[in-house]
Amino acid sequence: MLAEAIARVPSDTADTLAENYHKTRGLTVALAEPLSEADATIQSMEDASPAKWHLGHTTWFFESFLLRDHLPDYRLYDERWPFLFNSYYEAEGDRLLRARRGMLSRPSVSEILDWRAHVDAAIEPLFDDPACRDLLALGLAHEQQHQELLLTDIKHALALNPLGAAMWSNAAPQPEEPAAPVGWHDHPGGIAMIGHQEQGFAFDNEGPAHRALLEPFALADRLVTNAEWDAFIADGGYRDPALWLSDGWAWVQREGIDKPLYWREGDSFTHSGWQPRHPDAPVTHISYYEADAYASWAGCRLPTEFEWEAIARTDNPSLDSDGGNQLDAAVSPLPRGGQSLFGDCWQFTRSAYLPYPRFRPAEGAVGEYNGKFMSGQVVLKGASCATVRGHSRASYRNFFYPHQRWQFTGLRLAKDL
Amino acid sequence: MLAEAIARVPSDTADTLAENYHKTRGLTVALAEPLSEADATIQSMEDASPAKWHLGHTTWFFESFLLRDHLPDYRLYDERWPFLFNSYYEAEGDRLLRARRGMLSRPSVSEILDWRAHVDAAIEPLFDDPACRDLLALGLAHEQQHQELLLTDIKHALALNPLGAAMWSNAAPQPEEPAAPVGWHDHPGGIAMIGHQEQGFAFDNEGPAHRALLEPFALADRLVTNAEWDAFIADGGYRDPALWLSDGWAWVQREGIDKPLYWREGDSFTHSGWQPRHPDAPVTHISYYEADAYASWAGCRLPTEFEWEAIARTDNPSLDSDGGNQLDAAVSPLPRGGQSLFGDCWQFTRSAYLPYPRFRPAEGAVGEYNGKFMSGQVVLKGASCATVRGHSRASYRNFFYPHQRWQFTGLRLAKDL
Amino acid sequence: MLAEAIARVPSDTADTLAENYHKTRGLTVALAEPLSEADATIQSMEDASPAKWHLGHTTWFFESFLLRDHLPDYRLYDERWPFLFNSYYEAEGDRLLRARRGMLSRPSVSEILDWRAHVDAAIEPLFDDPACRDLLALGLAHEQQHQELLLTDIKHALALNPLGAAMWSNAAPQPEEPAAPVGWHDHPGGIAMIGHQEQGFAFDNEGPAHRALLEPFALADRLVTNAEWDAFIADGGYRDPALWLSDGWAWVQREGIDKPLYWREGDSFTHSGWQPRHPDAPVTHISYYEADAYASWAGCRLPTEFEWEAIARTDNPSLDSDGGNQLDAAVSPLPRGGQSLFGDCWQFTRSAYLPYPRFRPAEGAVGEYNGKFMSGQVVLKGASCATVRGHSRASYRNFFYPHQRWQFTGLRLAKDL
């Protein structure tokens, strides 16, 4: 069922905005299909949201910012629902406490799917409205982000079920070849052009394009693997404070951390339940603190977001920005043949998530999309196996708090030259 | 549908243990029927459990203590489920954290209903086993307790839904007559026989029967009403520390308490959603701290459990111990025509929940049923509109922590003579 | 220095109220004398108060309830200080948060001692005022309670100092003889007269005197010793949930409890620093949960407060209610030759701290002395090595929460006959 869904994913060959719209909206529904009403309702922690809520929130986005604001005489499907499905837009008024999203046994998934269908039908006239193009593109990119969150949030919830509940029955694919020794992409330093500079959609936080000054450095040509992480553990990596940032060491002590999230002896939890962990697959579900400690242990460091992007913009055929196979049927990180920078897991940089020079948030409620989160978080680059194909790009800036690790997060080493 | 279910409730006319078993087990299922898979899965706080969990836990009780322990060659329906559905029996091994019960999107309600049917079929041979009679009676009384908890827990969860979700569509019944002025049952004091002393089942904490010495006192012949509580509020009852126990005042300040749970202006939340609150109906969903403060304000006090029981044992035809109409279709407190001590709401006593003289817990895991909770809680007497008919009796001891109020809790005043 | 102070302690031979007043007030100062300004200022937890605060609070009591209320034209020594030194009397207005008492580096101990002297001089005229006698007696009993708290609070603070800070240089005395095997005081049951029924001062919570009905029981003639507690530990007492109340087991797990407070290998912390722990001395600094678990392990139970008092009222010359040697120079529990019920440590009962029949708190602010704490706490009987001689009596009711153990708390077993 997912394979079918993926075939409908937006791509460069999509002819029209309308086509992209329906493919994207359809994929969200397809992703939620294997979930029972109960699966789709539960919330495992405040950081995560129920699948049902993702279905509703993405619809609220289109209903509020497109239909309500741009379609004359449109009446809200249910006037009480914006309170339920507004995420964090202060300008949009009061809303359900984030920690209470798991209390939404009503409305049902079926009722929300009806709402989705209603909105998807009502929106047709706006595809040809030039004033709506940018907002529609934003809505689709927003929905793709929530597709990934839906997958990582439900993974977190299912992992807490002692039965090891699976969402899909097929086993996760495994690497077919051993991981190659690490090679390095060298960069001579100098002035690099950073930020969104191509045609097409980008989030506001990817701009303005601007220059950055780099010192000579090298970026690893592949991700750190599970086997390498095992060596870090075996060498006492989680017990040596000298390797850790002070906040990280406090986190390790307080939470009793001694391995990545979802590790249990030789197995890892996946959307297909507990599965043997392949030593040559990239390590995932680590925090920034862990990534930084590993890099110290390895005598390297994390790259800056500018270094990472500069390599991604290199004219190097092996760095396929398309990624090719994200959002696999099994949502499992797999080393890419072409060593793509995209597609296995988001990669921590040492860059704090801050505004680019001359950055200005958009006017109105959508101005709350990115700018107000520029504090306390770190930038991740790339894309993960749960990122829909075509969603990411060289200038893409993902961001999380340094302790969070329920996303498909991994690391790629860097060093000074 | 519930009316039908109630018709199947155990009563004195039930011919056999088997008949009681099937009526009780069937009622639990009937109570859960109006709930969606999502309703039945969510957990609103650590004190409450999902409806689905109650369905499973009551079944686990019969499977563990009857089938596994007494039916030769019985094999567990699913060996992983005891971990999920053991509540607090340390002797039965590890178990799911209480706060994680809301993560059980699997197994589904339907799977648990299959398990229930399996256990209900397998248990047939044990009805005629004399060694099992007491355990079966305990299991049924246990299941009846969870019927009440199922109702109060789901009420709490639905109340958190901003849509005001209802479980039943019928409106709650309202008192047909104004509350009468309070009258008093006088008692001359002296030695009273306390505790279970009749034929039939009782929990271990109701015994041994023993003597208690009472001073002359009087117990009100009806419960405090919503209108009376309104007067308490209007008189500044929630703002005057002189009325409150020190722990209670700290609770009021910390939690910002200024009215009973489920009150919102003139409405109260019920299983049928938000409904107008009738001034002559008994006040419910108050904590011990609130009950005690009200009694101080009214120049009275709470009764001891011994005083309450002594009145209940009086040869007074108006004190129908059967209650007559608990577990109404609408689960709503209604003043009883006969001023029964049973049936509207549990009534706080000022007695701490402690062992009776010579109390000994039973051997084995079921010995954990009551005794280990004899610390920090207070005794409540009577029965509520959510207590199944025939479940309670004069010696019955319900118990909760002084801050808890999600049960149907109210108060009946007492005074010294 | 302390020996001298103790010689000034009130006793039956004290001729006048004035004499008692000055002896008691002087003892408080003497107890604080070995403390530096810093020792007297720090607060180790919210339950405890700085020694300086005790010096001020006891003075506030006399200034507020005696001088201000009964001495015409008396003007407060400093109008800002009642805010600092009111403990919990709501009727006396706002006050410093309890958790902030450790921030009172000002006023200095010396300034507070000046205040004490001022109040002690100003109060002279009231000794002959019949309207003040009861309040003065209450003030002195109150001050004696704070003498004990001063000692237990500073012990807790000094114990947190990694240097093992001592308050006194003399070593704690040790038992001179091995503990005798436990004997039992048998009681035939029946109606006992409970509560204050003698001449002289008593707190309001000790009355009214009333009858209580007892079943036949026996009370151990000595306290449980350190050696016996060692056996409990060695037998896995802290690891077996079957021995514990549910709240107690949660406390053990949450706090990682595996021994009494102030135990460290073979040593215990005392006011004279870390000292070898004598196996035959009574165990102290245990919580109610621990006492209850030990009693279960020993196949016994805790007595009720009524049972304990009934034994204390027995005409038995060995039960010297005077205690004889409380408030030793070294404040260390020692088995009493006469097996007194008083003097080593407070003894847990299984009785919840509740009002006696017909109990009414006093009018006015002093009515907050006891009654409002009658929730969630347990009664302790006897007296400890830190209780001033003559302070306790058979009807005395001390009370603490079941998890607290920074007082000199121990246990005496009981059993049914």
Place this chain on the structure above:
Amino acid sequence: MLAEAIARVPSDTADTLAENYHKTRGLTVALAEPLSEADATIQSMEDASPAKWHLGHTTWFFESFLLRDHLPDYRLYDERWPFLFNSYYEAEGDRLLRARRGMLSRPSVSEILDWRAHVDAAIEPLFDDPACRDLLALGLAHEQQHQELLLTDIKHALALNPLGAAMWSNAAPQPEEPAAPVGWHDHPGGIAMIGHQEQGFAFDNEGPAHRALLEPFALADRLVTNAEWDAFIADGGYRDPALWLSDGWAWVQREGIDKPLYWREGDSFTHSGWQPRHPDAPVTHISYYEADAYASWAGCRLPTEFEWEAIARTDNPSLDSDGGNQLDAAVSPLPRGGQSLFGDCWQFTRSAYLPYPRFRPAEGAVGEYNGKFMSGQVVLKGASCATVRGHSRASYRNFFYPHQRWQFTGLRLAKDL
């Protein structure tokens, strides 16, 4: 007394390292002199430390890293004290929990002053040891940092005293002239040399010197004043989420923030107690969140640390890097005649505290000085009225968490050109 102390402060005219050592060490003692033993012992929050602890910790630094490591046969003054006075150096072994520093009623201030004298005498031979010069300079810079912390920590503690305790009796000086309208230092952008590049001591986090690329910008020539902050408050600045970072808004809501720390109507708390707040003095004791919200409200932004440093390195006689008048007798921010970048309060930048290119922490325990804190904090530039003269410089990087505001923190606006 402080004026005298300040006259002994290190300056460029100090002839020798020994002279600097004794002046710096003496100033710490002078700063603590007005404090009572109790003042010097209390700890008001985990972020702050007792004055006594600062006296000990700075001495521990010299004893451990100089005397113990470089003076043959040196024996520790007290072997138990490193456990008390190690702050966070994991390589130096276990240490007292930070939250327990306020429990150190022992050792006394006097004992610590004896230790200081002992160390100050013993260290003489090392002044001529070339291997020790850098460590000695580090120790002195470290001690100067703790001088500022001693002042800000005791201010926080005294402010919690309801009596409004003062440390100094002289009133804080006030601005003599109204604040001038804001002018702007323009910068054309381009490559700037950043980081320590002069002779003399600098912390490791100030290097390596490296190039940074700047866009054209302007930096305000004075700090934001109290009057301007009043306008921000009056305009609803603390109630408009659109002005705030998401984390900042959550902080405002959670903590109930509506004004800077130490504001109370028209007064501010100072080391001289509560004093009228001058409208033309720079605003201080604000958090990063508040600084950022104010800048948004003012239509500006915070500078980056690179922009600030670039302006500070401009050949502009008005930008006296010496500051001239820090550590005033009254430790109160005053607008500088020369509009110095240094001397009133630390100024928030929007730069996250991260390592400079090719940064490597030093080997050994002192390598823990800075690097491990490079996560979650923001850089502040300049110096405050509590910074000793000569301590700061253009490359200096102070850093705090975005919610902290007990330092003398303020802001200077920036804007794009």
